Amino acid sequence: MNHQWEIICNDGFQFMGKMNASISHEIKNVLAIINENAGLMEDFTRMAEKGLPMDPERIKSFARKIQGQVQRADGIVKNMNTFAHSVDEPRKRIDVGELLAFMTTLSKRLASMKEITLTVMPAAMPLTITTTPFLAHHMIWRCLDFAMAVSGPNSTVEITPDKTEGGARIRFKLPTGLIGKPSQALFPSDVENALADVLNGQVRVQQDSGEIVLILPESIDG
Amino acid sequence: MPGKRILLVDDEKDFVEGLGERMRIRGFDIETAVSAKRAVQMVREKAFDVIVLDLNMPEMDGLETLKLLKENNPDIHVILLTGYATAEKGIRAMLSGAEEVLEKPSHIEDLIRKIEKVATRKMVKV
Numbered sequence: 173m174n175h176q177w178e179i180i181c182n183d184g185f186q187f188m189g190k191m192n193a194s195i196s197h198e199i200k201n202v203l204a205i206i207n208e209n210a211g212l213m214e215d216f217t218r219m220a221e222k223g224l225p226m227d228p229e230r231i232k233s234f235a236r237k238i239q240g241q242v243q244r245a246d247g248i249v250k251n252m253n254t255f256a257h258s259v260d261e262p263r264k265r266i267d268v269g270e271l272l273a274f275m276t277t278l279s280k281r282l283a284s285m286k287e288i289t290l291t292v293m294p295a296a297m298p299l300t301i302t303t304t305p306f307l308a309h310h311m312i313w314r315c316l317d318f319a320m321a322v323s324g325p326n327s328t329v330e331i332t333p334d335k336t337e338g339g340a341r342i343r344f345k346l347p348t349g350l351i352g353k354p355s356q357a358l359f360p361s362d363v364e365n366a367l368a369d370v371l372n373g374q375v376r377v378q379q380d381s382g383e384i385v386l387i388l389p390e391s392i393d394g
Numbered sequence: 395m396p397g398k399r400i401l402l403v404d405d406e407k408d409f410v411e412g413l414g415e416r417m418r419i420r421g422f423d424i425e426t427a428v429s430a431k432r433a434v435q436m437v438r439e440k441a442f443d444v445i446v447l448d449l450n451m452p453e454m455d456g457l458e459t460l461k462l463l464k465e466n467n468p469d470i471h472v473i474l475l476t477g478y479a480t481a482e483k484g485i486r487a488m489l490s491g492a493e494e495v496l497e498k499p500s501h502i503e504d505l506i507r508k509i510e511k512v513a514t515r516k517m518v519k520v
Binding site for chain 1: 406408409412413415416419450451452453455477478498499500502
């Protein structure tokens with residue numbers, strides 16, 4: 173394995189671990205809410221058995237909360253499944269808007285822990301590329317992670333995809349305070365450079381606009 | 395033990411509300427906070443017998459919050475809730491001043507037992 177792949181693999185395992193840990197924590201939270209609402213239904217039923225008046229609307233509200241959490245868990249597990257299968261195909265035609273929506277959904281809990289909102293702006297026209305899905309996910313996470321790290325609490329990271337002659341350009345807006353300040357020392361690091369290289373793309377911080385700019389080719393195979 | 399004033403802190407509103415109502419049914423005096431900042435503010439304003447605190451929250455995580463609570467009131471009793479109670483997390487929590495760690499989801503009786511345990515410690519100390 174050459175040095176570049178060694179860098180990608182090491183960080184890739186950490187990326188997978190981080191995403192899986194975040195997903196499992198979210199599932200645990202869902203289970204905890206279901207547990208308390210099921211417990212409330214049991215408590216109220218026991219009180220009714222003892223002759224205390226029971227409001228059916230309260231029981232319905234607990235059932236509705238449980239159903240809501242089941243829906244939430246279903247969405248989480250679907251995303252987990254999509255993420256797990258992203259390693260299946262070395263090449264796939266993907267919609268860039270869908271790719272960004274998926275990655276921001278997957279990163280939502282981690283962003284929320286930092287009090288950051290992730291917003292994907294719609295592309296002006298349909299935008300598809302042929303790439304390696306897992307590596308594209310990894311690359312987008314690295315950009316999001318840096319953008320979140322330099323953005324303070326209560327901020328929004330805006331992600332804008334657009335079409336270029338050779339493929340797709342994705343811009344991650346950084347806080348205005350970073351405009352014009354040298355950030356090459358921090359980003360892109362060896363990991364982002366290695367990923368950009370194997371994806372046949374480019375990544376850089378655009379100093380004048382204060383954005384991370386990620387370029388992905390229309391086809392990874394050129 | 396019912397009658398003790400407990401503060402439940404977790405950013406999942408439906409969780410603290412559900413658990414809070416179940417604890418009230420069992421006779422506890424319950425208040426809830428859905429952020430660490432709010433919890434710190436509430437502890438400054440009122441006395442609580444025990445704080446039940448989630449480890450993973452926005453703004454400040456449970457350990458940071460615990461540190462801040464302990465700085466303000468070293469005698470405060472804290473039980474940490476976590477999705478995964480690993481030995482490492484348990485040790486870190488205990489070193490930060492938590493007296494008990496409980497994994498979510500948990501049986502309410504387990505939580506009550508832990509509350510009774512730490513509240514009894516307080517009574518002996520006083």
